[in-house]
Amino acid sequence: MNVLLMGHPNVGKSVFFNRLTGANVTESNYPGTTVDFTKGWMKIDGEDAELVDVPGTFSLDPKDKAEEVAVAMLHENKDAKVICVIDASKIERGVYLALEILEEGYPMVIALNMWDAAVDKNILVDVNNLQRILGVPVVPTVAISGEGIRELTSKLKEAKPVEINDIIKNAGCLT
Amino acid sequence: MEKKLSEMKYEEEGIVTDIEETLRKKVAGMGIRVGKRLKMITKQPVKGPVVVAVDEAITSLGLDVAEKIIVEMKS
Numbered sequence: 001m002n003v004l005l006m007g008h009p010n011v012g013k014s015v016f017f018n019r020l021t022g023a024n025v026t027e028s029n030y031p032g033t034t035v036d037f038t039k040g041w042m043k044i045d046g047e048d049a050e051l052v053d054v055p056g057t058f059s060l061d062p063k064d065k066a067e068e069v070a071v072a073m074l075h076e077n078k079d080a081k082v083i084c085v086i087d088a089s090k091i092e093r094g095v096y097l098a099l100e101i102l103e104e105g106y107p108m109v110i111a112l113n114m115w116d117a118a119v120d121k122n123i124l125v126d127v128n129n130l131q132r133i134l135g136v137p138v139v140p141t142v143a144i145s146g147e148g149i150r151e152l153t154s155k156l157k158e159a160k161p162v163e164i165n166d167i168i169k170n171a172g173c174l175t
Numbered sequence: 176m177e178k179k180l181s182e183m184k185y186e187e188e189g190i191v192t193d194i195e196e197t198l199r200k201k202v203a204g205m206g207i208r209v210g211k212r213l214k215m216i217t218k219q220p221v222k223g224p225v226v227v228a229v230d231e232a233i234t235s236l237g238l239d240v241a242e243k244i245i246v247e248m249k250s
Contacts (some may be wrong), residue, residue: 059204090232093206121231 001049003042003156005071006101007085008094009056012113014038015143016085017053020153025053031146035066037073046157050072052077060100074145081159082108083152088118088125088140098134099167104156107159115140115160133170135162176248181225181241183215189246198243205234213246 005013014027014034021040026033026173057070060111082101085164086094112118112125129139136153141148149169177192189212205235206229207213216233217226224235236244 059200061200061204063201087232090206090230092230093232094203096204096206123231 001044001047001156002075002080003049003051004073004080004082005052005085006054006074006082006097007056007113008058008087008090008097009033009066011056011084011087011094012086012143013056014053016083016090016111016113016141016149017051019143019146019149021051035069037069044153049156051110054081057097059097060104074104074106080106082106082107083111083156085111085113085143088112088115089121089123091125095130095134097104099164100135102136102167103164104163105161107161109152109159110134110136110138110147111141111143112138113141113143115148116142116145125155134167135170136160176250177245178248179242180215180227180244180246181238183225183227183246183248185214185215185218187248188212188214189248191244192247193245195243199238201232202220202236202240202244205236206230206232207234207236207244212249 005016007013014025015097020042024038025038034055040047040051042051054073055066055070057067060071062068084098127138137158139148139152214228216228222238224237225241226235239247
């Protein structure tokens with residue numbers, strides 16, 4: 001299995017990568033730390049899976065070199081599963097990227113990372129509702145302390161492609 | 176009153192009413208779309224970028240981009 005870690009710059013993708021593979025790539029609190037990709041191996045239910053730490057990107061419409069790498073990585077790995085890492089306090093733009101990736105038919109799990117920081121800002125995300133609308137597993141995580149990581153990996157095998165029209169239909173129920 | 180995003184002053188807030196067609200997709204990834212509330216955080220000198228808050232996210236935009244976003248000011 002091939003797994004891509006994708007998300008905006010500075011949401012914690014590299015921290016996830018180090019947690020999941022035991023590697024030690026550079027992490028920092030600045031966007032744009034990862035400009036090239038790193039590969040590593042992890043176990044999912046005893047099975048080897050290749051994990052790729054993709055540079056952060058705001059959309060699939062690349063605006064710089066690092067974003068070009070990110071989009072190319074995605075398109076070169078058509079059979080990959082995607083872990084989409086979203087900053088829990090910046091849901092809207094995170095979901096925008098997630099939708100773009102889902103639209104291309106990739107199976108996905110979503111990590112709502114920095115959940116603790118969002119709680120500190122009084123931001124609470126309705127995880128069950130988001131999961132229902134998007135039709136993919138959504139897991140609150142705190143990558144630096146390891147919270148939610150085990151649940152996230154266990155949900156990887158449930159990840160399956162979803163139809164954008166289904167998402168639109170599900171979202172419509174809210175209004 | 177409406178003005179360009181690039182003309183907003185520090186701390187001013189407003190709601191996006193129009194974005195130039197060609198830019199819509201580009202800024203959507205940063206959470207900026209018609210109907211969104213923005214707050215001006217910083218304007219860098221010498222035609223530098225503007226920094227705005229969209230919900231909880233802080234985003235910087237080139238001046239050329241900011242000139243093409245129209246905002247209805249909060250009175």
